[in-house]
Amino acid sequence: MPANLPLPSADALAHSAQLCELIHQDIRSQGGWIPFSRFMELALYAPGLGYYTAGAHKFGEAGDFITAPELSSLFGRTLARQLADTMPPSAAQILELGAGSGKLALDILGEMERRGTLPESYSILEISADLRERQQALLQEKLPHLFARIHWLDTLPEKISGAVIGNEVLDALPVHLLHWVDGRIMERGVASKDGHFNWQERLPENPALLGPAKTLILPDDYVSEISLAARGLIASLCGRMDQGIMIFIDYGFGALEYYHPQRHRGTLMCHYRHHSHDDPFYLPGLQDITAHVDFTAIAETAIDHGAHFLGYTSQAHFLLNNGILDLIKEVPPEDVRAFSPLSAQLQKLTSPAEMGELFKVIALGKGLEDPLSGFLRGDLSRQL
Numbered sequence: 001m002p003a004n005l006p007l008p009s010a011d012a013l014a015h016s017a018q019l020c021e022l023i024h025q026d027i028r029s030q031g032g033w034i035p036f037s038r039f040m041e042l043a044l045y046a047p048g049l050g051y052y053t054a055g056a057h058k059f060g061e062a063g064d065f066i067t068a069p070e071l072s073s074l075f076g077r078t079l080a081r082q083l084a085d086t087m088p089p090s091a092a093q094i095l096e097l098g099a100g101s102g103k104l105a106l107d108i109l110g111e112m113e114r115r116g117t118l119p120e121s122y123s124i125l126e127i128s129a130d131l132r133e134r135q136q137a138l139l140q141e142k143l144p145h146l147f148a149r150i151h152w153l154d155t156l157p158e159k160i161s162g163a164v165i166g167n168e169v170l171d172a173l174p175v176h177l178l179h180w181v182d183g184r185i186m187e188r189g190v191a192s193k194d195g196h197f198n199w200q201e202r203l204p205e206n207p208a209l210l211g212p213a214k215t216l217i218l219p220d221d222y223v224s225e226i227s228l229a230a231r232g233l234i235a236s237l238c239g240r241m242d243q244g245i246m247i248f249i250d251y252g253f254g255a256l257e258y259y260h261p262q263r264h265r266g267t268l269m270c271h272y273r274h275h276s277h278d279d280p281f282y283l284p285g286l287q288d289i290t291a292h293v294d295f296t297a298i299a300e301t302a303i304d305h306g307a308h309f310l311g312y313t314s315q316a317h318f319l320l321n322n323g324i325l326d327l328i329k330e331v332p333p334e335d336v337r338a339f340s341p342l343s344a345q346l347q348k349l350t351s352p353a354e355m356g357e358l359f360k361v362i363a364l365g366k367g368l369e370d371p372l373s374g375f376l377r378g379d380l381s382r383q384l
Contacts, residue, residue, distance in 0.1 A: 005282075006273045012286055019049040019285035020197075027192040033200055036280075037174040037229070039190040043284040044172065045127065051285055052098075052172070053128045066274075067168055068249070068315070068355060069104035072345035076107025078324040079247070082374045083108065083163050084117035086245045086365075092119040093162030093244075095153075097233075098169045099124040102135030105150070106142050108165075113146065119162065125153045156236055164237055164246040170298070171250050171290040173233065175225035176209055177266070180218045185210070188223065190281075197281045212297070216259055224259060224266040225291045231301045234364070238305035243367035246307070249315060251358050252293030254383040267292035295362050296384045302364040309381070310363035310372055316356030317378025319349060 008016070023042050027034050044051045068075040083094060099105050105122060112118050126132045132152055140147050177188035179201055187204035190197050204210055212226055237246055252258065258267070270277050272287035280289050299309050313321075328346055331339045350356040360380070363372055 005275050005277070008283060008286055013283075015049070015054065016283045016285045019043070019046060020195075022046055022049060023190075023197070023284060024192045024195070027190065033189050033191050033202065035187055035189045035206075036177040039197070040174040040280070040289050043280065043289055044174070046285075049285055051288055052131070054130065054285060067100060068349060068359070069107060069167065070101065071348055071355075072342070073103075073107045073110075074324055074327055074342065074345055075319070075349055076104045077111040077327055078319045078322045079104075079165070080108040080111035080115070080117075081322045082247070082318075082372065083119075083165070083245075084112055084115055085373055086163060086368060087117060087119060092117075093121050093123065093160075094119045095123045095125065095157070095160060095162065095164045097125050097164065097166040098172070099126055099135050100131065100167075102138040104165075104167055105135065106139060109139075109143055109146055109150075118146070119149070121149055121151060123151045123153050123157070125156065127154075156240060158240060160237065160241040160244060162244045164241070164244065166246075166248045166250075168250055170227070170230045170233070170248055170293045171252070172288070173227055173229035175227045175229070175268070175291045176204075176206075177223065177225055177268070178204070178209075178213055180216075180222040181220060183220075185213050218259060219261050219264065222261075222264045224263070225268060227291065227294065227297070230293065231297055234298055234301045235305045238302055238307040238364070238366075241307065241366050245310065245363060245365040245368060245372075246302075247361065247363050248293075248298065249318075249359055249361050250293045252295050252360055254380075255294055255296035257383065258292065258294045258296070293360075295360060298362060299364070299384050307364045307366055308368070310365050310368065311375030311379070312360065312362045312381045312384055313375050313378045314357050314380065315359035315361055316350040316352070318361040318374040321374045321376050321378070324350070 023039060026042060042050060045053055047053055096105055105124060109122060124135060126135065139150055179186045179188050185204060186201040188199055188201050191200040208228055209226060268278060268291050270280055270287045270289050295312060303309060328342055331342055333339050348354040361374065363375065
């Protein structure tokens, strides 16, 4: 057990044990070994048991981490300004991937209503029945007059026209773990012994994995990740998009920094009750498992599938470029009770020591000619 982590309840332990048994069964059915991507998929998304599909609170102070929409309405309101600038004059649609508590949708729709730029429809692709219920309850309570515009999807639509947004979505997609050792590339997977999970490495057999792995020249005893799932999602979105924009906000790097020689242990990280550690085998189902995003792979995949690269910058520059300071100015500084919390939230969203530089924003799309306001200053595309 990682040190200094809060102890879960008896019910939570029983839930994790049930998921562990499911994973052990899957390992046995696959001959005693599964790639880490499969372990991560089950730990996060196994129906009714995975971290994102079960009922535990994940977001906010009572959960395991705080996302930007939970931190401040300024985030969603500022993102809404960028979306409004790219919406077509008719048939405007927004698709949000993995909407969490529903707070981002609430803030985007509220701001777009204030600006007179409401989309005709706002769709949410959500695989968690529990989160879907929470989203519906929040949006029904706060925006009852707009609720008919909001739709929940089980799969990606066949055609997309408008905007696709994903905040902290790509980092939660399953990754393959690779180990460059003794002149070979090994895939690090998970085996089962005496009721415990343990690491076991094999030569990778998946051609889709070997292709990008062989392009990387890395030092001996180097461990890192490749996300075929993230590339697959981007490819699917590009194939379905007729016209529009895709905006993804997440923590990550361009490939040169992602696979820097000093980052030899990779980026895999787990989050449990606002504690971070690197043991994915600790209480599966009760903790989040993430990996940083290789934004170079995201951009290249989009281009390979017919989309255009539209911009890459830090979260701080994206929010400042889109007028987050204008939103702050709506509240007079003399109103200390209202202004002080907003000022503190702005600091967390934009400070290099907080979310401002850690999180990046990438935009991809089809059929858009005008530059996007969020990327006019602070261009980081040279880092891809």
